[in-house]
Amino acid sequence: MNILNRYIAIIWLRLLALCLFSFVSIYLVLDMMDKVPRFIRAGGSIGNILFFFICKLPEMIGQTASFSILMTTLLTLGILSRNSEIIAMRSCGVSLLRISLPMLLLGVAASVLLLLNAEFVVPESYARMDYIERVAIKKQNVNTFFKQNNIWFRSDTMILQAQLFEPSSKMLKGVIIWNLDPSMTPLNRIDAEAAEFQNGHWILLKPHIKDFRQGRGYTVITKQKMDLALNLKIDDLRVLDNNADNLSFNKLREYADNLQHGGYPANRYLTMMHTKLASPFAAFVMVILGVPFALRNSRSGGLALGIAVSIGIGFTYFVVNAVLLSYGRSGVLTPWIAAWGANFLFVLGGIWIAMTVRN
Numbered sequence: 001m002n003i004l005n006r007y008i009a010i011i012w013l014r015l016l017a018l019c020l021f022s023f024v025s026i027y028l029v030l031d032m033m034d035k036v037p038r039f040i041r042a043g044g045s046i047g048n049i050l051f052f053f054i055c056k057l058p059e060m061i062g063q064t065a066s067f068s069i070l071m072t073t074l075l076t077l078g079i080l081s082r083n084s085e086i087i088a089m090r091s092c093g094v095s096l097l098r099i100s101l102p103m104l105l106l107g108v109a110a111s112v113l114l115l116l117n118a119e120f121v122v123p124e125s126y127a128r129m130d131y132i133e134r135v136a137i138k139k140q141n142v143n144t145f146f147k148q149n150n151i152w153f154r155s156d157t158m159i160l161q162a163q164l165f166e167p168s169s170k171m172l173k174g175v176i177i178w179n180l181d182p183s184m185t186p187l188n189r190i191d192a193e194a195a196e197f198q199n200g201h202w203i204l205l206k207p208h209i210k211d212f213r214q215g216r217g218y219t220v221i222t223k224q225k226m227d228l229a230l231n232l233k234i235d236d237l238r239v240l241d242n243n244a245d246n247l248s249f250n251k252l253r254e255y256a257d258n259l260q261h262g263g264y265p266a267n268r269y270l271t272m273m274h275t276k277l278a279s280p281f282a283a284f285v286m287v288i289l290g291v292p293f294a295l296r297n298s299r300s301g302g303l304a305l306g307i308a309v310s311i312g313i314g315f316t317y318f319v320v321n322a323v324l325l326s327y328g329r330s331g332v333l334t335p336w337i338a339a340w341g342a343n344f345l346f347v348l349g350g351i352w353i354a355m356t357v358r359n
Contacts, residue, residue: 004094008102011079016072016110023064028053031060044137052137055129058121059246065114066282066317071310073103073290081294096357100291107287114280119248126246153232157181160230162195164264170197170234173264175204177228186212195228202228249276267335271328274339282317285343285350289313292354317346 032053039049080086089099151172153160163174177190192207204226210218247255252273256266293309321342328338 004089005102008076008080008099009106012072012076012103012106015075015079016068019068019071019075020061020065023068024057024060027060027064028057031056039133039137042138048132048136052129052132055125055132058117058125059129062114062117062122062279065110066279066286067310067314069107069110069283070286070290070314071307073107073287074294074310075307076103077291077294086295096291096295096354100287100295103287103291104284107284111281111284114283115277118276118280122246123248123251153230155231157184158230160232164259167234171195177204188212188218190226192226195230197234202230202232204228245272247272249273252276265331267331268329270335271325271338274328274336275325278339278343281343282321285346286313286317289346289350289353292350292357295357296353317342320345 035052036049039052077086086099090096151160151162151165153162157180159178159180161176162172165172172195173193175190175192175195177192179187179190181187189210189212190204190207191210192204194205195202196205197203205224207223207226209221209223209226211221212218252269256269256273259266259269290310290313293313324333324338324341327333328335333341
């Protein structure tokens with residue numbers, strides 16, 4: 001049995017390397033066709049451009065691994081079936097579960113590796129990639145930070161802190177602004193419920209101004225609205241908001257907890273947090289789904305069928321998962337249900353298909 005395990009595992013791993021390399025290469029070529037001309041026009045050097053795409057490899061692997069594993073499983077069983085090896089194994093009394101066991105174990109191992117990649121490698125590589133694109137290539141502002149639980153921005157003698165940015169309404173929530181003199185002594189502090197971007201400039205809503213220039217103590221002024229001279233671009237904030245997809249599980253949990261304690265909705269970030277755990281295990285789900293699909297069609301199995309079924313299953317999973325995640329981010333579904341829902345549904349589908357396979 002150990003010989004059989006090694007034989008199936010070696011075929012599976014070789015095909016996985018081929019499928020993963022193929023999909024990452026296609027992803028890389030398409031992304032380079034889109035970004036390289038823009039980077040060259042922005043004045044980026046060849047070294048910075050190459051390093052940018054090297055840093056993006058962990059993200060590409062994470063995004064293509066599940067589909068690669070699904071195709072690998074279908075192709076492995078398709079090849080074994082085409083060579084009549086599945087018939088030979090079953091005639092020797094080897095059960096279908098025993099045949100699929102090496103692939104199931106490899107699927108679990110792949111899911112664990114993808115989880116480690118998403119938690120430890122991708123956040124660091126994405127931070128470097130983002131810095132190369134925004135600073136080294138596009139020469140954009142480096143004074144904006146999406147760090148731990150807050151958004152920070154510094155412009156000359158002004159420091160801004162915000163709890164949350166909502167791209168749809170172009171609003172910063174929970175805003176605190178410090179104005180400093182050249183010696184970095186605070187002149188005033190402004191606390192506002194929100195800052196809204198209107199007609200090309202920022203407007204503070206319900207600001208409370210504490211003026212410290214009275215010598216001792218301070219005076220408080222409250223307004224309904226107040227114009228704010230702030231050189232902060234919406235595009236920079238959108239980059240920061242998109243960066244949340246590449247934060248680690250712990251960072252997303254800290255950020256979501258901080259928003260909830262401040263009274264802000266955190267469904268989007270809670271859904272992202274649970275997705276950080278659910279997405280890597282899609283690889284194991286693909287094995288559970290791929291094995292019975294291939295065995296059920298073992299007589300007609302082959303490369304063409306494996307590729308066609310992989311595309312169909314992968315597309316269906318992507319659509320279902322995207323819909324559930326959108327419901328979770330909007331608060332219609334509980335975040336953990338939205339994140340794990342597609343995995344649960346497709347596992348049930350795999351079990352149902354397995355029950356229709358004749359032993």
